[in-house]
Amino acid sequence: MIAKFIKRILRRDPMVKHTQANNTGVPKRIPKKLHRIDPHLLSKNAVKVTQTLQQAGYEAFIVGGAVRDLVLGIGPKDFDVATNATPDQVQRLFRKARLIGRRFQIVHVTFFGKGHPEIIEVSTFRALLDNAGDHVAESGRILRDNVWGSQGEDAARRDFTINAMYYDPSTETVLDYHGGMADMQKKTLRMIGDPTKRYREDPVRMLRAIRFAAKTGFTLEANTRAPIAKLGKLLQDVPSARLFDEILKLLMSGYSWAAIQGLSNAGLHHGLLPLLDHILDSSEASKGANDFVKLALANTDQRIQSGKSVSAGFLFATLLWPDLLKNWKANIAKGMANIPALNEAMDDTIATQSSGMTIQRRFESDMREIWSMQPRFERRVGRYPYRLIESPRFRAGYDFMLLRCATGEQSPTLGEWWTNFIAADPAGQDELMASAKNDLGSVANAPAKRRRRRKPKSATPSEPAAG
Numbered sequence: 001m002i003a004k005f006i007k008r009i010l011r012r013d014p015m016v017k018h019t020q021a022n023n024t025g026v027p028k029r030i031p032k033k034l035h036r037i038d039p040h041l042l043s044k045n046a047v048k049v050t051q052t053l054q055q056a057g058y059e060a061f062i063v064g065g066a067v068r069d070l071v072l073g074i075g076p077k078d079f080d081v082a083t084n085a086t087p088d089q090v091q092r093l094f095r096k097a098r099l100i101g102r103r104f105q106i107v108h109v110t111f112f113g114k115g116h117p118e119i120i121e122v123s124t125f126r127a128l129l130d131n132a133g134d135h136v137a138e139s140g141r142i143l144r145d146n147v148w149g150s151q152g153e154d155a156a157r158r159d160f161t162i163n164a165m166y167y168d169p170s171t172e173t174v175l176d177y178h179g180g181m182a183d184m185q186k187k188t189l190r191m192i193g194d195p196t197k198r199y200r201e202d203p204v205r206m207l208r209a210i211r212f213a214a215k216t217g218f219t220l221e222a223n224t225r226a227p228i229a230k231l232g233k234l235l236q237d238v239p240s241a242r243l244f245d246e247i248l249k250l251l252m253s254g255y256s257w258a259a260i261q262g263l264s265n266a267g268l269h270h271g272l273l274p275l276l277d278h279i280l281d282s283s284e285a286s287k288g289a290n291d292f293v294k295l296a297l298a299n300t301d302q303r304i305q306s307g308k309s310v311s312a313g314f315l316f317a318t319l320l321w322p323d324l325l326k327n328w329k330a331n332i333a334k335g336m337a338n339i340p341a342l343n344e345a346m347d348d349t350i351a352t353q354s355s356g357m358t359i360q361r362r363f364e365s366d367m368r369e370i371w372s373m374q375p376r377f378e379r380r381v382g383r384y385p386y387r388l389i390e391s392p393r394f395r396a397g398y399d400f401m402l403l404r405c406a407t408g409e410q411s412p413t414l415g416e417w418w419t420n421f422i423a424a425d426p427a428g429q430d431e432l433m434a435s436a437k438n439d440l441g442s443v444a445n446a447p448a449k450r451r452r453r454r455k456p457k458s459a460t461p462s463e464p465a466a467g
């Protein structure tokens, strides 16, 4: 009892732990001529953080996904640093440093320069937790995680071998505990340790496996892949906010279509997000919906790969659009007028999603704005177009409408009209409006009151042309 207590106290002091030799293993030291990391791809701020820590007498390395990406020759989108200094010790060394998190305490060191501020995430080497400890739930899921350990222990707790390499910019050496470099060469994604146990500890690792495989094009090693089919249901126990974050990362990875296919192949998509079921439903009936979503995802991937930003609200608005359209049409068939039918369909669509993974409020309002703008694009008379252009989310609504044109759900001439209208001077805009007036038959240009009395079918200007 007392011995256990003392052991636990000792483990909390990083300088003490350092002398312990448990579970560390000896890393392979990989010199520059083998790892070939291009120093130009390094963040100056990340290097500054490792230097500052090292000058203060601590160990410090760039770690995780950043090293993986550097070895792949890709510029990492963010940099993590691992050190044997405790969060308090780290915080004292930097002017702009904030302690973040409870379950997994880390320090955010912020640098302000040209453009966006850069945050370097600094974490202290974590100890391995034994299964019987009070940090682990009955299912094996890790609940608390602030026991400091050696670098070797820290490496063993990471998920994949290619995510467990440590790079020291001062010596340009990579420390590799689990054969990550060999797996890089074999293009293999391999879980460290016993995959079943690791997925039980944290089921989100299954989603990470799919995401990294899509991003790197690597193959999931057989034992890493095998347990996923059986353990997928454990994702139900993961708090929905965390699940949401992970799905968002997956969709914003720049390889969303490949990742969604990966989820499907692994049998992971069911119940995660009802919309994923739709996307992967290959029946003839949902073909139109699939085309729209596929195009939206391809568009998103392309934007992200070329370094442009994508709004999550926009992305979810596209993914849920087929569902929304279905509900909207059903409401109209019940005799509701166009706009109330749309409003109710928005409520229903969002409520359905909440049964699985909650879509956060801030995205919800973006989605609603984008959706409710869609019928307004068809009203091209009077003050309507000017008012629409002034909406704060006009650009998103317009991009969304163009996607609908691209899949044939909406007439391409409508998209062209708006593209011209945005670019035109006042005289040109008048001309365009006049041309739109002649474009009758377009029910949407008729006054709202009359429209309401029309037969339901002709009152659905936004229905997809191909139905």
Ligand code: ATP
Residues within 6 Å of the ligand: 063, 064, 065, 066, 078, 080, 157, 158, 159, 160, 163, 164, 202, 204, 205, 249
């Ligand atoms: P990216 O930032 O490109 O999405 P990443 O590998 O850097 O990929 P992060 O979520 O930033 O992913 O995590 C940083 C590192 O922390 C990982 O490389 C991995 O070593 C470790 N890690 C993150 N999440 C887990 C997890 N659920 N289980 C084990 N290790 C993890």
Ligand code: MG
Residues within 6 Å of the ligand: 064, 065, 066, 078, 079, 080
């Ligand atoms: Mg990262």
